[in-house]
Amino acid sequence: MRRTGNKTIVPFKAKIVEPIRLLPRAERIERIIAAGLNLFNLESRDVYIDLLTDSGTGAMSAQQLGAAMMGDESYAGSRSFERLAENFSRITGLPYVIPAHQGRGAERVLNSVLVKKHQIVPGNSHFDTTKAHIEFSGGRCIDCTIQAGKSSQELHPFKGNLDLVALRQAVEEYGAKHVAYVLITVTCNSGGGQPVSMQNMREVSAYARSRGIAVYLDVARFAENAFFIKEREEGYADKSIAEIVFEMFSYADGCTMSAKKDGIVPMGGLIGVRDQGLFEALKTPTILFEGFFTYGGMSGMTMEALATGLEEVLDEDYLRYRVGQVAQLGAWLEEEGVPIVRPVGGHAVFIDGRLFFPDIPEDEFPAQAVCVELYKEGGVRAVEIGSNLIGRNPDTGENIRPAMDLCRLTIPRRVYSSEHLEHVVDAAKTVLDGQHSRSRGLAFLKEAQGIRHFASTFREL
Numbered sequence: 001m002r003r004t005g006n007k008t009i010v011p012f013k014a015k016i017v018e019p020i021r022l023l024p025r026a027e028r029i030e031r032i033i034a035a036g037l038n039l040f041n042l043e044s045r046d047v048y049i050d051l052l053t054d055s056g057t058g059a060m061s062a063q064q065l066g067a068a069m070m071g072d073e074s075y076a077g078s079r080s081f082e083r084l085a086e087n088f089s090r091i092t093g094l095p096y097v098i099p100a101h102q103g104r105g106a107e108r109v110l111n112s113v114l115v116k117k118h119q120i121v122p123g124n125s126h127f128d129t130t131k132a133h134i135e136f137s138g139g140r141c142i143d144c145t146i147q148a149g150k151s152s153q154e155l156h157p158f159k160g161n162l163d164l165v166a167l168r169q170a171v172e173e174y175g176a177k178h179v180a181y182v183l184i185t186v187t188c189n190s191g192g193g194q195p196v197s198m199q200n201m202r203e204v205s206a207y208a209r210s211r212g213i214a215v216y217l218d219v220a221r222f223a224e225n226a227f228f229i230k231e232r233e234e235g236y237a238d239k240s241i242a243e244i245v246f247e248m249f250s251y252a253d254g255c256t257m258s259a260k261k262d263g264i265v266p267m268g269g270l271i272g273v274r275d276q277g278l279f280e281a282l283k284t285p286t287i288l289f290e291g292f293f294t295y296g297g298m299s300g301m302t303m304e305a306l307a308t309g310l311e312e313v314l315d316e317d318y319l320r321y322r323v324g325q326v327a328q329l330g331a332w333l334e335e336e337g338v339p340i341v342r343p344v345g346g347h348a349v350f351i352d353g354r355l356f357f358p359d360i361p362e363d364e365f366p367a368q369a370v371c372v373e374l375y376k377e378g379g380v381r382a383v384e385i386g387s388n389l390i391g392r393n394p395d396t397g398e399n400i401r402p403a404m405d406l407c408r409l410t411i412p413r414r415v416y417s418s419e420h421l422e423h424v425v426d427a428a429k430t431v432l433d434g435q436h437s438r439s440r441g442l443a444f445l446k447e448a449q450g451i452r453h454f455a456s457t458f459r460e461l
């Protein structure tokens with residue numbers, strides 16, 4: 001039993017449980033080979049601790065389930081949408097709300113209206129679906145994340161920040177007219193769940209507005225970002241999470257939200273905007289792609305649970321526990337010598353694959369090899385965010401070499417206990433201790449086209 005570190009209280013207890021089991025080692029090895037060494041191909045019943053994602057995997061509260069029973073399933077004018085929109089507007093200050101089935105649905109609708117052919121969208125390490133939707137609308141993403149955000153070991157309190165010099169350069173190079181908008185992702189998932197400071201949002205927004213450019217936020221993990229601001233940024237220690245969240249949104253013209261993260265619901269998404277004209281323009285694509293604009297792919301039950309989830313996630317005790325639990329896992333792994341991205345982000349601990357398996361060549365997918373070994377050793381399912389995910393350069397066909405090759409241990413909200421996480425640490429330590437025998441990594445058995453990490457299969461070299 002590890003006893004260091006996290007002294008925060010856990011502000012809930014379990015009321016409903018779901019059985020899980022650890023398969024015997026021989027069966028785990030059989031399963032992962034049958035899955036083509038791709039953890040997306042595993043059956044969830046064969047996974048003991050599922051750290052694939054924090055998206056839609058959180059545990060709902062009794063209050064959320066109670067609220068869900070009040071769901072109004074009317075096709076148009078649902079009372080549940082009214083409650084959801086009211087809560088969302090009160091929390092964010094954004095007056096107009098469009099529902100979507102999940103984050104990427106919201107992204108598709110918004111980008112179909114905002115992005116014109118050949119325009120650019122500067123931002124901080126755009127999430128993959130976001131990038132894909134911007135490109136689908138004919139636009140291009142320019143990554144303006146600060147340099148520290150691209151290193152796994154450099155310490156910086158806000159590694160999700162945008163580099164204002166890079167942003168200005170991009171705007172000068174393309175011309176303000178060719179900038180569809182600036183996107184700030186809070187927290188920055190692709191950069192390791194790293195937060196963005198209030199000062200950075202304020203400065204990016206002031207600059208963008210001075211050039212007549214709109215600013216949008218990708219707010220999948222907005223409350224976790226607000227908690228980091230409270231903990232780390234001068235002047236915010238005495239502000240409530242609600243006040244910090246409100247200020248964050250004040251710097252934006254709108255947002256897209258995957259509600260499956262900080263909304264703590266299995267499914268759902270939202271768009272919020274300030275401009276009534278834009279709101280009207282979003283209605284038609286919403287009807288085409290998502291559903292009528294008072295449900296957008298969510299059931300009344302989901303909308304009620306989300307309306308309550310958005311209130312619960314602002315609770316400071318919850319956020320201290322949440323961010324603290326992820327930090328605790330990171331600290332335990334570091335104590336055992338496992339190389340991780342530092343500082344630990346809000347929703348996940350990222351193991352640095354290249355440092356974990358220093359003898360595996362970079363083109364043999366070290367981070368994917370870490371994921372495979374963690375499953376074999378402990379029935380733990382992690383996900384590679386690295387060379388496999390990033391794919392090939394569409395112009396040259398060459399494999400892109402990402403700045404970091406990472407294995408992400410993503411923590412679902414309110415789901416796993418310290419004992420579960422200790423099991424993960426023990427598995428990682430055992431794999432690390434045995435690494436010296438490993439000097440070869442993985443090669444493709446079958447390389448999937450497009451977003452290749454879902455469907456590619458591998459063999460061990």
Ligand code: F0G
Binds near residue numbers: 055102127218260
């Ligand atoms: N933006 C961010 C920052 C995300 O992390 C995600 C999803 C999305 C948008 C898309 O939202 O899944 O509801 O369509 N991230 C998940 C993950 C899939 O595992 O990190 P979605």
